[in-house]
Amino acid sequence: MTAPLVELRAITKTFPGVLALKGVDLEVMPGEIHGLVGKNGAGKSTLVSVLTGLLRPDRGEVRINGRTLQSFDRRTTIEAGIGLVPQQVRLVPYLTVAENIFCGKLPTNRTGNVDWKQVYDRAQAILDSLNVPVAATTPAGELKVAEQKMVAIAQALSSDMKLIVLDEPTAALPRDDAEIMFSFIRKLKDRGVSFIYISHHLDEVFAVCDRVTVMRDGARIGTYPVSELDMPKLVQLISGANVENYTRRTEMADGPVVLEVKHLTREGAFYDINLTVRRGEVVGLAGLQGSGASEMMRAIYGLEPATGGEIRVDGQPVTIAHTLAALNSGIAWVPDDRRRFGIVGLRPIRENIALSVLHRLTVSLGFYSPRRERALAEQYVNDLNIVTPSLDQPVEFLSGGNQQKVLFARVAAVKPRVLLLDQPAQGVDVQAKAEIFRIVDMMSREGIAVVLYSSEINELLDNCDRILVFREGRIRAEIAAGTPEATEPQILLLAEGG
Amino acid sequence: MQWRNSLVPRLLDNLIWVILILTALGFSLVAKQFFTPYNLINVFLHSSVLGLLVIGQSFTLMTGNFDLSAEATLALTAVIGAWMMIEAPLGANWMLDPWLVVPIMLLIGGLIGAANGYLITRVNMNNFIVTMAMQIALRGAVYIWTQGQTLTGLPKSFAWLGGGQWGPIPVSVVVAILAFIAAHFVLAYRPSGREFYAVGGNPDAAKAAGIDPKRVIMKAYIISGVMAAFAGWMLAGRLESVIPKLGEGMIFEVFAAAVIGGVSLNGGRGTMIGAFGGVLLLSVIDSGLNLMQVSPFWINTIRGLVILLAMFIDSQKERFRLVGAKPAAKEVSKAA
Numbered sequence: 001m002t003a004p005l006v007e008l009r010a011i012t013k014t015f016p017g018v019l020a021l022k023g024v025d026l027e028v029m030p031g032e033i034h035g036l037v038g039k040n041g042a043g044k045s046t047l048v049s050v051l052t053g054l055l056r057p058d059r060g061e062v063r064i065n066g067r068t069l070q071s072f073d074r075r076t077t078i079e080a081g082i083g084l085v086p087q088q089v090r091l092v093p094y095l096t097v098a099e100n101i102f103c104g105k106l107p108t109n110r111t112g113n114v115d116w117k118q119v120y121d122r123a124q125a126i127l128d129s130l131n132v133p134v135a136a137t138t139p140a141g142e143l144k145v146a147e148q149k150m151v152a153i154a155q156a157l158s159s160d161m162k163l164i165v166l167d168e169p170t171a172a173l174p175r176d177d178a179e180i181m182f183s184f185i186r187k188l189k190d191r192g193v194s195f196i197y198i199s200h201h202l203d204e205v206f207a208v209c210d211r212v213t214v215m216r217d218g219a220r221i222g223t224y225p226v227s228e229l230d231m232p233k234l235v236q237l238i239s240g241a242n243v244e245n246y247t248r249r250t251e252m253a254d255g256p257v258v259l260e261v262k263h264l265t266r267e268g269a270f271y272d273i274n275l276t277v278r279r280g281e282v283v284g285l286a287g288l289q290g291s292g293a294s295e296m297m298r299a300i301y302g303l304e305p306a307t308g309g310e311i312r313v314d315g316q317p318v319t320i321a322h323t324l325a326a327l328n329s330g331i332a333w334v335p336d337d338r339r340r341f342g343i344v345g346l347r348p349i350r351e352n353i354a355l356s357v358l359h360r361l362t363v364s365l366g367f368y369s370p371r372r373e374r375a376l377a378e379q380y381v382n383d384l385n386i387v388t389p390s391l392d393q394p395v396e397f398l399s400g401g402n403q404q405k406v407l408f409a410r411v412a413a414v415k416p417r418v419l420l421l422d423q424p425a426q427g428v429d430v431q432a433k434a435e436i437f438r439i440v441d442m443m444s445r446e447g448i449a450v451v452l453y454s455s456e457i458n459e460l461l462d463n464c465d466r467i468l469v470f471r472e473g474r475i476r477a478e479i480a481a482g483t484p485e486a487t488e489p490q491i492l493l494l495a496e497g498g
Numbered sequence: 499m500q501w502r503n504s505l506v507p508r509l510l511d512n513l514i515w516v517i518l519i520l521t522a523l524g525f526s527l528v529a530k531q532f533f534t535p536y537n538l539i540n541v542f543l544h545s546s547v548l549g550l551l552v553i554g555q556s557f558t559l560m561t562g563n564f565d566l567s568a569e570a571t572l573a574l575t576a577v578i579g580a581w582m583m584i585e586a587p588l589g590a591n592w593m594l595d596p597w598l599v600v601p602i603m604l605l606i607g608g609l610i611g612a613a614n615g616y617l618i619t620r621v622n623m624n625n626f627i628v629t630m631a632m633q634i635a636l637r638g639a640v641y642i643w644t645q646g647q648t649l650t651g652l653p654k655s656f657a658w659l660g661g662g663q664w665g666p667i668p669v670s671v672v673v674a675i676l677a678f679i680a681a682h683f684v685l686a687y688r689p690s691g692r693e694f695y696a697v698g699g700n701p702d703a704a705k706a707a708g709i710d711p712k713r714v715i716m717k718a719y720i721i722s723g724v725m726a727a728f729a730g731w732m733l734a735g736r737l738e739s740v741i742p743k744l745g746e747g748m749i750f751e752v753f754a755a756a757v758i759g760g761v762s763l764n765g766g767r768g769t770m771i772g773a774f775g776g777v778l779l780l781s782v783i784d785s786g787l788n789l790m791q792v793s794p795f796w797i798n799t800i801r802g803l804v805i806l807l808a809m810f811i812d813s814q815k816e817r818f819r820l821v822g823a824k825p826a827a828k829e830v831s832k833a834a
Binding site (some may be wrong): 322362370 | 687689691696699703705766
């Protein structure tokens with residue numbers, strides 16, 4: 001039996017208040033494609049960050065080719081032969097493929113000038129030897145995404161990498177290009193290169209990996225040859241046996257339809273979406289990133305308007321070309337990326353809460369009333385239990401959970417008919433998460449029609465009346481709460497398309 | 499800890515008044531004439547034209563933009579205004595009434611601002627390039643229009659804003675202070691005031707909250723253009739003439755005053771009261787150095803150093819702010 005190329009032994013890592021890795025082991029053999037799967041927050045990225053030297057573990061050791069890694073920085077791990085191709089490859093678009101491959105280490109001639117002939121000859125030789133169908137003289141900006149990823153891999157190999165970590169290598173790739181990617185990776189494997197393959201697309205894991213390591217809650221659940229697994233079994237391992245059942249009581253599900261969407265389409269994102277949400281109902285959307293669920297909500301809110309279809313609120317057709325039109329139609333949205341689309345960090349809490357209702361907080365002659373702003377903010381800080389020293393505190397100094405509650409206060413102040421929530425509990429701690437879903441439940445009981453997208457299927461099962469499963473831009477299934485299909489493995493299976 | 503959380507940012511936001519008082523006291527120790535009514539009126543007089551430009555500039559700065567063309571807008575609107583009121587050959591010989599000319603000047607200023615705003619928000623051109631090119635082109639237009647000569651013979655009623663007096667108090671001082679109060683009112687007591695801050699602080703979030711950032715930025719540039727024309731009216735009135743170099747080089751003082759006054763170049767932060775303090779500080783420094791009979795060559799050097807110091811304070815402010823307030827807990831999702 002050959003010795004493993006890379007061994008991680010009992011890696012433990014804590015972040016303030018969180019045990020991110022609990023004594024994790026991992027072995028990768030030479031010429032192996034090793035899958036690494038798990039839910040968001042399971043610890044995959046942390047583990048890879050340790051292996052690539054970006055994070056120092058609290059305990060445990062990393063052995064590469066039998067030699068223990070002494071210092072944790074990227075330079076040491078590059079010298080040891082650990083390459084990394086991130087989810088979003090960043091090549092310099094204006095430079096040629098060859099310049100990108102040799103970026104920072106351009107070969108020079110005797111006078112110290114760049115030896116351009118050698119740059120292009122050697123780059124082309126590398127590309128040809130890897131069967132990358134790209135000319136070394138092409139500007140990187142003209143490459144397709146798949147080609148960019150292959151160039152990034154070639155770049156890693158040109159510096160003599162033994163193991164390459166691929167983080168979601170097929171993200172943003174069309175199906176055909178993903179196939180090209182797979183055969184490219186397999187060919188490299190035959191030449192002795194090892195890979196760690198991180199993906200949420202489990203079918204890919206079955207297609208290319210030799211073995212797969214499953215992680216959950218910072219621990220390794222196990223490592224299995226893919227030949228001994230099937231899709232349901234793998235899904236079961238990822239989600240864990242403790243599937244929680246629906247707990248929210250459904251009371252008003254036969255109320256009038258508030259939001260109705262017919263044949264809604266945005267080319268390249270989602271197609272022919274039909275859905276209705278009743279007064280007081282919480283409809284969950286399940287689906288992988290890029291499945292169209294999040295995109296559809298942005299379209300309904302007018303951030304990236306739909307190209308076709310119809311939206312009705314309370315039976316009235318509405319035209320939504322921008323966010324103000326959505327708000328005026330009674331539609332509000334809580335973003336997934338709260339730093340980018342949510343908070344205005346350096347402005348105080350009271351201004352952030354009032355931001356969508358500025359024109360309602362006026363007194364005579366249209367003058368703005370800071371006193372009414374303060375009263376409004378005070379009310380929501382109390383109602384939603386926002387923890388802050390004062391209403392004047394800039395929002396950037398609040399914790400993630402409290403920032404998220406500020407955004408809920410902002411949309412609640414609008415008094416919307418429809419509330420669109422894009423991963424509202426992302427990146428907040430367990431307690432804040434519970435409070436946020438209490439707020440969602442409270443708002444729905446006030447008669448608001450809620451649409452909730454989450455990548456955590458448990459969140460959907462616990463908080464929604466119905467779940468619509470998105471895959472590749474279309475709704476593939478509808479599952480009512482409390483039915484036998486309303487389980488995490490079942491929904492994950494539908495979302496994965498297995 | 500609570501007092502620290504609110505005191506430190508409050509002190510940093512009002513740092514300008516602390517510095518202003520210390521500087522004034524310092525000058526009064528070395529120059530006895532400093533705290534005389536005559537000199538203090540002079541300080542305010544120096545502040546008035548600069549102040550009007552700073553008001554306009556502050557609106558663009560708060561949205562995260564800037565307007566380099568303000569000083570040339572000032573000159574061009576003053577030239578056009580004078581041209582409409584004076585005799586040939588340098589004027590149009592229309593001899594128009596100032597009551598008609600001033601609104602036209604303000605309108606032209608607004609149109610120049612709108613042109614800047616249109617190119618930046620709708621054509622997506624870079625704000626530096628647009629306003630710099632506008633500055634060069636407008637200054638060129640001033641020389642074409644005046645043939646490089648000085649326009650004189652402005653009507654008395656037109657010069658009243660810049661040169662008139664109410665007893666010992668110059669009209670321009672009162673008007674500039676009223677303009678600051680009005681601008682403060684817009685920012686604090688109009689719904690649009692909050693919009694300027696939100697767009698400057700985070701345009702994507704402002705858009706997601708139902709605000710149109712392009713419209714808000716457009717508005718800021720129009721205000722900047724109108725205020726520049728207003729300043730042109732005042733400056734021409736004070737000099738009772740229009741020279742082609744009118745306002746040349748002022749833009750740097752405008753930026754310095756705004757930044758010293760706590761208006762962030764990154765947008766989203768600053769108050770009109772602070773900007774007013776910044777204007778006063780620059781005037782106090784000018785006046786104090788004059789009274790000390792410092793060589794004019796040195797005055798420019800010191801001014802430059804003061805601007806550098808202002809930028810330094812602006813860059814360090816965020817660090818002090820973070821020391822004062824408890825930063826948000828590290829987000830776990832990023833690491834996990």
